[in-house]
Amino acid sequence: ELFRVSARLAPLLAALDSVPGENSESDREIHEYAELIAPFKKNDVLELSIKAEEHVLEARMRVDMGVVRMLAAKVPVGPELSPPTDLTEVAGTLRLRAGEDFQLTFRSESEVTTTIDGQDRIDRSTNSLTYDFRVVKVNADGTMQIATALSHASFDKITPEGREAYDSSNPPEADRLTAETMLYGLVIGEPFYLSVRPDGTIAAISGLAEAIERVLDTKAQPPASERERVHAYIAQLLNEASLRDSLTRGFEFYPGHKVSAGDRWSRTSENLTVMNFLLDSRYQAKTLSGDGVTISIRSQVREPNPADVANQPIQWEFVGSQTGMITIDPHSGRLRRGEFTLRLDAEATFEMDGNMVSRPIVNVTKVTVGDPQQVAQKVAGEAVGGSSSSADWVELAGDMSRSRWRASQQDAWLIDGGEIISRGGNYERWSYVEYTDRSFADFEITADVLYAPECNGGICLRATSGGLDGVNPSGYEIQLLGVDTDRNPTGSIYKMSPNGPVSGVYSARPRLVQPNEWFSIRVVAQGPQLTVYINGERVAAYDDQSEPIRSGHVILQGSPEGMIRYKDVRIRPL
Structure with a gap:
């Protein structure tokens, strides 16, 4: 708790100094402390070293001086500033209510290095997708029907051939739209449906075919000769395999039973990207409190499967691992924020011009997922092209x-x-x-x-x-x-x-x-x-x-x- 000082500095110091808080001695000590911190500016950082002789308690705390001034001004400490309640157990399931709305943003940074004839080719991309969710129905067995729609999309791709960027909230002029960026704009707001179990696994995704037809008939309206080609493009975005793979990160980490701090459990999930493989994930509940439940994740890649790219069979050989940490609401189980890093060291073997060719590939992907505001705070100053108030x-x-x-x-x-x-x-x-x-x-x-x-x-x-x-x-x-x-x-x-x-x-x-x-x-x-x-x-x-x-x-x-x-x-x- 000594490190949770952003809103609890006053009661913490009062406890360590044995200051009751409502007498002249308290006033004197607070006044002396105010004089001590007076030279500091608001955004300076103060480092405190505290040692309690009887308990041999040591800590170093970095405190924003704006928070310290709360103590100097004797702002009353309300109930909302009290330490979080320690929990001994949480349900370990996703417990949403019909009619509940929420959003999740999935932001990923990927860097892929491919060695071709001794030269490294580096492709970098940053992608951000925000989905709106509404819980339509909660069944007796705990399975939830959730309506989902993409509400915002952006990406920034840097390759040896150049750079391409897109933001659906500020799209380029029509004559500068590519096929991909045009389709992002078309699929935004189109609903489909998830069937989600209490342990967070996505049992089914439905409504995609209907969404594709709506986009074709009411938004794209291509000529008959182009309908099949445009249909294929839209289906790439509203694709069950890729949606299941990305949305899984926002749900699938619950054991389905009650959990105490230190409990461990495991799960196997499938990655459905081009490099198709299974992830054996081990989870551990680290901390439980009224503020949130933190869970660590460590995963190993196993059983890589062959995939077809551009109608060419590719045989993958690779090793990989994933690490991560997530925070969930202790009452609803809903994800607040998760951070994952996945690294794959692979070799792709395929046929080119009648010859078998191998290409070493290193893929590092970092994903931040959670409430859009929290994701934005996490990556503030990192997103390419991000802006801030002057x-x-x-x-x-x-x-x-x-x-x-x-x-x-x-x-x-x-x-x-x-x-x-x-x-x-x-x-x-x-x-x-x-x-x-x-x-x-x-x-x-x-x-x-x-x-x-x-x-x-x-x-x-x-x-x-x-x-x-x-x-x-x-x-x-x-x-x-x-x-x-x-x-x-x-x-x-x-x-x-x-x-x-x-x-x-x-x-x-x-x-x-x-x-x-x-x-x-x-x-x-x-x-x-x-x-x-x-x-x-x-x-x-x-x-x-x-x-x-x-x-x-x-x-x-x-x-x-x-x-x-x-x-x-x-x-x-x-």
Whole structure:
């Protein structure tokens, strides 16, 4: 419970300090605490170390200062802030009521690497599908009839041939619609029906044929000569196998009997994608409380089956595994949020031009599923093309004379018209300019950058000036390199531990930008995870599980080899 402090800080501190909360001593201690935290800004992060001598209780807590001010202002702590009720048992079934409405968003990020003649082909895609559900009927045996319709669809595909993006809430002009994007718009809102058992397994999907005919007759209305072809396209989207496979992630994880914390159970399910296989999944109930039930998932792939693609038989040989964690409502069993990562290492063998050909394939898919708002919060700052209110952003560029910027060499830096410019030359090694006004913990930062050839600069995050060796900052550095190299090009991530060596170098994709050309860079830092995007394309990610650096300043690095220009530098706390 010490880590569940976002809404329970006041009673927690009162309990640890033996403060009754309604006398002069309480007022005095709260007043002293208010003075202690006064220098902090709203989005600063305070780290507390607490040790209770009798119980040898230790904890480190990261607390948003806006929450701490709740204590300083003596806001009454209502019943809604009381700790969640511990549960000893939950039903372990899905228990919905007739007439109940809900939504689930299924968001997946996939990266497929295929080796062809020694060269890696990389295909990346981000897909998001939101479904509306209404419980039509609950039978005596607990089986539920649920009406379902796709309400929103988006995707972003990046391949060696180019990029294609679509969002049903903001579709392109008619002359820019492809067959796929046009059909997404047509099937939105078309209902079909699920028959779902109490253990979450989908017993049947019905109404798809009728939905396809409605789309053909009332929306697509193709000429007779095209009807069969358009029918086939629509059937690809309203396809029972793919719908069953994707929707299963939102339902199928219940044992069908009462569950206590620590209980384990297993299930075998079928993946119905091109690489057809079975998943042996093991589940364990981790925590049970009135706040939610968390369940861990570990799966192994078994029994790969051959599949036909483009009328060519493909024989798959692969190994794979899946890990995940889900949170469900303890009363209804409805999914709140789930996160899954599936990795497959495969080899596809098929016939091409009369010869048998083998292709190594690595497929990594990350899926977030749950309430649309929770999914959006989870992936905020990660979705390509995501937008945020401008009011959330802090513009960092300003007059160099202001105290919030401090340069290691004043004559090496200039701020002019919204640009922060490293002049280059006339100094040894690197120079730095530090935004000293405040520290940042979890955030999204964006900038437009242009650098000269041979430059070696960087954007240092959660940084401390001189923390590495007395001269160079500690923190995480995002590399900016004007050298044509595949070794740690622009976008790579370095970890520079305080008073320690540079470590944890995570290379980006091969060079995507050229010197003397403007490009956009975006970094999302949440907890131990950092993700880097260049021109909207994800190029590097780092999950620091070894003493992650939690907060610090933004420091820009200059290079003696030439000028580096930073424009529209802004940051948004998360």
